[in-house]
Amino acid sequence: MITPLAVLVPLAIGSGVLAQNIQLAPKQYHNLPLGKIKPSGWLYDQLTVQINGLAGHEHDFYDYVAQSDWLGGDSYYSDLEEAGSYWFNGLVPNGVIMDDATIMSQTQQFMDFVFANQDSTGWIGPEVFDLSKPRYLWGRYPFLFGVMQMVEYNSSLADVVIPPIYKFVNVANSMLQNGTGFEPWTQTRWGDFVIALEWLYENYPNGNEDLLLSTMSLIQEHGVAWDEVFEDQYFPKTATENLTNPFNNVLTWHGVNMAEGLKAPAASYRYTHNQSQLDSSSQGWDLLFQYHGRPSGIFAADEYLAGLQAVRGTELCDVVETMFSGSYLYQVIGDPKFADRVERIAYNALPATLTGTMWSRQYLQQQNQVAAMNMTPDPFPTDTSYSNVFGLQPNHPCCTVNHPQGWPKFVTNAFVTTPDQASLIHLYLGPFSVATTLANGNAVNVAVDTIYPFSDTLTTTIRADAAFTYYVRIPSWVSKGTIAINGGAEEAVAPSNGLHAISVGAGTTTIILNVPPEITLESRPEGSVAVHRGPLHYAFDISRNQTVLTQNAQQPLAVDLQFLATEAWQYAIDPSTLTFHSNPPSSGTLPSPIFDSGLPPLTITATACLIEWGLAGSEFVDSPPENPECTGAPTEITLWPFGATKLRIGEFPVFKST
Incomplete structure (x- = not known):
């Protein structure tokens, strides 16, 4: 067995080296405090849809985080074991960037409630409902992330929340020593705790270095030695x-743990x-x-x-945690490969x-998804056959409370600064405002x-008191991009x-940036292909x-919604005929x-033909057939941005139409 313990560089704490003299290695770029970046245009609307949907209303009715439950202390998850922390971590930035007074009031009340229930040992939040259950640390990490964001937005809160956080750090330290x-x-998930501790070290050390x-x-x-997990010799290739997992902790290969462990x-x-x-x-x-990536940007x-098979699932928590990581x-690190992928996801x-409308979510999504239903047999080795239904909490409740962090944290990380704070960088392309x-x-x-990514052009207006260097990320998929400053030549x-x-x-500077991409193909298993243009992956909708299966x-x-196909989907495409519209x-x-x-303004058409392509169960699709023969005359089909599809083929068999 491989040891689960990480190899550390000795810190010599308590042996003559003062902790105050140990400097954290600098980041390549710094995030802006919460509230400095706001969504605009279609992205503002997307966040509006989210807070008008499930994410913005869980506090009103959802058992795990409803105020009536956590105020009564009778919900297992309201005690920061999972749901309360997840909900708080995601709703804090939702409320601030959308100037939503109701959500901001809810998160403030929740934080106040948690600290009011800190016990004499320093343990934060109400005690677990099952008093026989041991105290475990990880459920507090997302709560700390939420508090960090609250203090970034309103620094006056520091005097109130930093002392009780240090009480918790003290008890955590004692527990770990014991x-x-x-x-x-x-x-x-220890990396998340380290990030929170480093935030304290840099911003509010208070003599506690x-x-x-x-x-x-x-x-x-x-904790798990992630550096060993990420060695090529141990990393699973299928x-x-x-x-057989070679690590003592088999959860190293768990999707959400992997998404968080990356950082x-x-x-x-x-x-x-x-x-x-x-x-x-x-x-x-x-x-x-x-070894596990998907054309949609995420991993399976x-x-x-x-692995890589198109029918296997991806958990919604994987999506939002990978974006944050x-x-x-x-x-x-400063490598643009991270930004490119986050934008794709x-x-x-x-x-x-x-x-x-964001009132229903899946637990698992699939690249090739021809039904969303209670499937027989279950295509997922560990998760339930109900996992790809769109609903309130199919399979597990974690994604219900955790998914709201995806969009707002995408916004709050869309701009960063250089370490000297002298330059601003537009990282994730889209409609934003920054002050x-x-x-x-x-x-x-x-x-x-x-309207990027539904357009290739961005017009940026900058007003500054003094001259500075502004940077904009040029994604790796851009072909022959151009820029024009203040009406000058491209x-x-x-x-x-x-x-x-x-x-x-x-003064005022106007920038017009064009970032046109080409249509590209990604090779997938069984000789199939996925279609991309820029950040968008395209699929047959x-x-x-x-x-309606159930209603709260x-x-x-x-x-909970069941979706069944009402048209044939068994198409092979001729990649040479792909045309952008x-x-x-x-x-x-x-x-x-x-x-x-049918709503995005961009499509790609392809010459296609129906083929023999069967199901592996009652309503989930088999692997794409290699070298298929047409069973009907060639026709034209339309591919749409993957994110707009709910049933889809995203990985196609291929044929030659001529």
Whole structure:
């Protein structure tokens, strides 16, 4: 067996080296405080849909996080074991970036309630409902992330919340020294605790440097050695259900643990200064997507890593946690591959696993998904046959409370600054507004007017008190991109490490950026292909009927939906015939919600033919057949952005039409 313990660089705490002299390794880029970046245009509408949907109403009726439950203390999950922390972590940025007073009031009340229930030992939140259950640390990590965001937005809260957080850190440190407080989930997710401790170290050390460094070291010591998990010799190259996990903690191959664990070595690097930890996070990222990646940007894990087959599932929690990890890894490491993938996930995998109105969500999504129903037999080795139904909580409730962090954290990480705070970087392309103050009191306002990714053009207006260098990320898929400044001639973009630099003067500067991509093909198993253009993955949107399976008694909009195909989907395509079509809205405003059938203004057509392509069960599709023969005459089909499809074929067999 491989040891689950991480190898640490000795910190020499308490042996003559003052903790105050240990500097955390700097990030390549810094995030802006919550509230400085806001969505605009279609993205603002998308966040509006989210808070008008399930995410914004869970507090009103959903058993795990409804106020009536956590105030009464009678909900198992309201005690920060999972649901309460997840909900708080996601709703804090939702409320702030959308200026939603109701949500901000709810999150403030929740935080106040948690700290009011801190016991004399320092343990935060109400005690677990089952008093015989041991105390485990990991469920508190997302709560700490929520508090960090609250303090970033309103620094006056620090005087109130930092002292009780240190009481918790003290009790956590004591528990770890005594060999308690951890179980498999705590052991896999330790990187999140380290990130929270590092935030305290940099922003509110308050003379507790030794305590913080000691706690970082202890939680990593008791945790999974992610640097070993991410070694090529140990990393699983296929679906894992028939493999023997070489680690003592079998949850290392669990999808959500993997999504969160990606950033753990990079978090460790910041206090150990061990370069190999950075290399480990980067290699783990590459291995994960090489052997389990999907054209939608995310990876396959129907509970555990699931290989490359298009019928295998991806958990919604995998989606939002990978987006957050990718943003963190970009800020620490600076490799644009992280930003490229986060943008792909946000514009494909995230909306694909939610209904357009965001009142129902899946537990698992599939690349080739010809039905959303209670499937027989179950195509998922560990999860239930109900997992791809769109509903309130199919399979497990975690994704219901955790998915709301996806969109707002995409927004809050869309711009970053250089470490000296002198330059601003537009990282994730889309419609945003930014109001911040850079170094030397340089007040800067940025407005990005675009319908990207449903267009290739972004118009950015910058107002600044003083001159500075502005950067914009040029994604790797851009072909012959151009930029024009203040009405000047177009010039070819010239990115360095993915960033194009622009000298911005005091006053107003206008930038018009064109980032046209080509249609590209991705090779998939069985000789199939996936179709991309820029950040968007394209799929055949299968028309469907809808049946309401269940309806929540307290909230009738919260329903479980069955989708069944109402047309043939067994198509092979001729990749040489792919043709892009753009039909921009005459009003300049996209439909709402944009991620639903037939609504995006971009499509790709292909010559296709029906083939023999069977089902592997009652309503889930078999692997794409290799070298299929047409059973009918060639025809033209339309492919739509993947995120707008709910039943789909995203990986196609191929044929030659001529």
